[in-house]
Every structure is written in structure tokens, then in C-alpha cells.
Amino acid sequence: MIGLDTNILLRATLDDDAVQSAAAQRFLRSLDKRRSGFVNLLVMMEFFWVLRSRYKLPHERLAGIVRDLLEVEYLEFEALETVGKALVVYEGRSADFPDAVIAMHNRELGVDRTFTFDRDAASAIASMELLA
Helix, strand or coil: CEECCHHHHHHHHHCCCHHHHHHHHHHHHHCECCECEEECHHHHHHHHHHHHHHCCCCHHHHHHHHHHHHCCCCEEECCHHHHHHHHHHHHCCCCCHHHHHHHHHHHHCCCCCEEECCHHHHHHCCCEEECC
16 A cells, blocks of 8 residues: 555646646556555545645535545545545535544544534534534
């Protein structure tokens, strides 16, 4: 298994650099059963953050890109179930994707409650609680 940095996923997804995008896309196509790629949670979070903050992609496009990434053959994801559940929450506009990932991953790790000052996250995600 080979770890992937955020910039590889960004270049492959955005196709915004003739040299690096082509190399990233070739690299992803080269993955197979014997040589799969691995995307950890930090990379997923940074990937989402860059697409939203730097590229200012709209909600629907962001959700679609994350969903498409999750379906790339021979890419494995840390906490795939968490990421998938967080994406469903985000697609439903109940909460922001990073907030959902944080809360759901904490639950997977045995955390009962995740405290936040984010009212929307606290009202949308059962395991998040508003710190007042």
C-alpha cells in the first residue's frame, strides 16, 4: 500500500497543472490489487478544506468530488465508514463535512460526546454537544 499526499489528489481531481495533473492521474491509474493507494483522514480533511476555501467549490460539487474519490478503484481510506457517513450528513446539508468527520471518528474511537461552539454542528450531529 502506498500513502498519498493531498496534492496528488488535488492535481488529479482539478486537472489544473499540465505536468503534475497528468502525472497524478497516471499514478492513480497505475494502482492495482498489489499496489493500492491509501488516503488517511488528515489528507481527506485537507483535500476538502482546500477545495472549499481556496477553490471555493459549491456544496454540490464538493460532495460529488468526495463521493467520486471514494469510488476510485484501488484507493483505500482510513475510516471509510466514517467518511461515508459524514458525506451523507454533508450532502443532506445537516452539518459541515469536517464537523461530521470529527464527531463520527470520535465515536468510532469510543468518545461519547464531542463538544463544540458550532451551534449548527451541535444541533445536526447527535454526538456533538454545544459548549455554552
